[in-house]
Amino acid sequence: MQHLSGMDRARSALERGERFPAGLLPELVAESWQRCRDIGLDPNATPREEVLPFAQVRRKREETEGLRRLALAEMQLLYSQIAGSNFMIALGDASGMVLDTISDPVFAESAAGRAIIPGSRWDERNRGTNALGLAAMAGQPVAIYGREHYFASHAHLSCMAAPIVDSHGRVLGLLDASCANEARQQHTHVLVRMAAAQIENGLIFQECPESFILAFHPRGEYLDTLSAGLLAISRDGVVAALNRPGIALLAGLPAAAGSHFQDLFDGDFGRTIDTLLNGGVAAIRDQAGSAVLMVCRQIGQRRPRLLSATTVPVRGVSQAGARTPDFICEDEGLRQAIADLPEAVAMQMPIHLTGETGTGKELMARHIHEVSGREGAFVAVNCGAIAEQLFVAELFGHERGAFTNARHEGSAGLARAAHKGTLFLDEVADIPLAAQTALLRFLDSMEVRAVGGQHSHKIDVQIVSATNRDLRELVAARAFRSDLFYRLAALTIALPPLAVRTDFALVAQHLVQKLAPGTAITDAAIALLRRRAWPGNIRELRSALQKALIRGKGGFIDEAALDDASQERASATACPACRQNPLASRRCSEIRAIFAATEGNISATARQLGLSRTTVYKHVAEERPLREEGRP
Incomplete structure (x- = not known):
């Protein structure tokens, strides 16, 4: 007979209704399993996923306002410490009801991430043995790894939770970190306990001003x-x-x-x-x-004064980490598009950037400059902002008195200023036709001669151009030289619209940290933002977040900090039955988005989201015609 591990023997005893062999489980887990068995929970059944109405969530948030403000700041710090680990951080009330979450986007889109949402209850009666519910009951830190969860469907998770108590020993709330079992990190439990302790210290400062x-x-x-x-x-x-x-x-x-x-x-x-x-x-x-x-x-x-977690004594642990990049690029299509950049800049290939306004073309151009490792300057030229008659003189320079209104001392020109660096030609579609010839000649020879000058100067620059217009259409309309287009677009990188980027959540989180370091943005807020159209792309999102930071005076961004118009647009994407409940509309809008992406295929939508076909149908019933897999 094959030797069984201790956990295998414990699970076998659980599923057979037998007594658990002594010593195979932590005492808290064994006691929890027995309580779950005593109330008749089937370990192989689907857990009861009770989600309370949003009005109750909002009321509980208001009751715990001071705790929540400190906790969200700590959750953001904890997020930065364990980022990239496929995890979710949750704040629960003393009973185990989730109030807020901050997630790794991969985890947020998983079945577990869709279950741990504001309003979801994680007591034993609903969810069996789990860290959040057990920490609430035991009043002490708890870690539940993999198959220690009572329900088999939770076996792929590892959860660590710690209670947050006041100076009288009363549990005020719970802090939880949940991650994929394969990404299990023992040290995360320590970090969660430290974060809970920091919140407790912050409450003393906050409540005793x-x-x-x-x-x-x-x-x-x-x-x-x-x-x-x-x-x-x-x-x-x-x-x-x-x-x-x-x-x-x-x-x-x-x-x-x-x-x-x-x-x-x-x-x-x-x-x-x-x-x-x-x-x-x-x-x-x-x-x-x-x-x-x-x-x-x-x-x-x-x-009294309002304090953030950063005003209390610092932790006895280093918080230094890797330097935050200047932009987020986790969208798979975008990553593939820039995969060849190192080789391209090594060969000094001109690189052309396309994309809608606000998609980050100049930021990408600066990244290309960094990748090139060039010692010279990054020089940006807004081609649409230079008068036609001055374009060549501004780009290539001019001698003293070369033309009317020329600078008295002359000018070396922007191209020479970029020597050994990068010349970024933004809005390149607006270059006057007459100047396109001079630019083409420069690109062929890499030599510049100032207007009114007698001598040419050889320069060494990396050329990057960008536009939000279709240069091919302009070439077809004879508004742009075809030979210049092919010269500029040796390598073309298309920056996708924000609305279709798969790393939207990371972009939003990154922008918040750039605007207000240490400020938390909840998963529920990101879900509302994700459902907007964003015609202004990242630039528009940045403005929306700035507005939210002004509205969200608690030091974090949640649903309430977003403007009413954005909430109306978000709820409009949900079905009529879910529109009035922001929590229900989050899942509903996701189901409907996948349904649209699969061209109305209920079976494909259900498979992708791990839901039943009946659940999908309930949210898309008014969307006609519907198409089943294999049917036209």
Whole structure:
């Protein structure tokens, strides 16, 4: 008989209704499995996917506004730490209902990602053994890996959750990171626990603006870490709040709100505060006789203030990471289009960029300059902004007095300014026909002669051109020289419209970080944005996000921060039954988008989304005619 692993034996016992062999499962998991079995859950059945109405989600968000603001900032930081791991970070309330998510786009589009949405409940009765529900029940950090989940359909996931508690030990919310089991990362559990601790510290700063906040620890090097105790105390020495490390460090003492400083520490409160306010470190003993070092982290304010997670003591871990690229390029078509760039610039091939306005042509041109490794400057020329009679002089320079209104001292020209660098000819379709001949001659010889000059100068430049117009049509209309077109377009890169890019979520996240570093944008907000048409492409999206940052005064962007018009446009893509519920419209719009992409094929849509054909039909029933696979 083939030897079975411990997990195989445990799963076999679960599915047969037998007693679980001792020692095969963590105690919390075994107890959870038994509770699930006792209420009659079938481990091979489909979990009950209960999603509460959006009104309840909104109400719970309002009730936990301070927690949510701090949590979303921490979720964004956690996202940056484990980005690229096929994961989702979720904030839940104390019962295990999801309030917000921030995801890796790959995970967000998976079946699991579509199940972990605002309003979804993850208690044991609905979802069986899972980290979010178990952490809510046990009040402690929990990791559930793969087949430790009760339902077999969750076996491909690894989930890590930690409760967020207040100074009274009450669970206020839950932080969860879920990832594909094959991408399982043990260290993620540690990061989730650290993020929860940082939120707890942030809540003390946020809720005690009029208190002194003191950090203490037996070792000075730990005063700036999450291991330090935090003590919020009034000007009279009365304790307002303590964090969990502080309670642990003062074990055996009355470490709770309402006690007095001198109930905890063997020292005069007034003299200690005087030392701390002078910027010193107080060496003091607690009432149990243990020596600690203490510093002041906040001098009490007279008025409440809103704090972000970044105002509390920094973590005892490096947050340095790889430098953020200047643009996102994870769309497969775009990646293939630029795959040959290194070879092209090595051969000094002219590169032509096409795409609608706002698709990032100049950003791509600057990237080409970086790829080339050229030591010279990147010189951009807006060909449509130069008067026809001055175009050649601006590009190739002119001698003193060469023509009326010429610069008194003459000009070397933009082409010579780009020597050893890159010359970017933007809006190249607007080059006057008369000037096209001079440009073609330059491209053939790489020599420039200033207007009114006698001598030519050999230069070395990488040529990049761009336009949002179809040069082939202009050639056919004899508005653009065919020989110049072929010279410029040795390699053509077409930048896709934003609306069809598969990396839309990454683009949105990247723009938010460029506009307001550290600001979170939720998956629900991205889902609403994704459904817009975006005729202005990335430029328009940037403007929309700037507006959302102004509206979203909490330091994050969610559905409420988006303008009403965008929400109306988003809901318009859903079926009539889902239009009034932003949560339901997210899935509905996705189903209808895939349905349209498969040309009305219900079976293909169901396969692609992992749904039943009945579910798909419910959302597209009014879309006629419908087409089944194999039928015309």
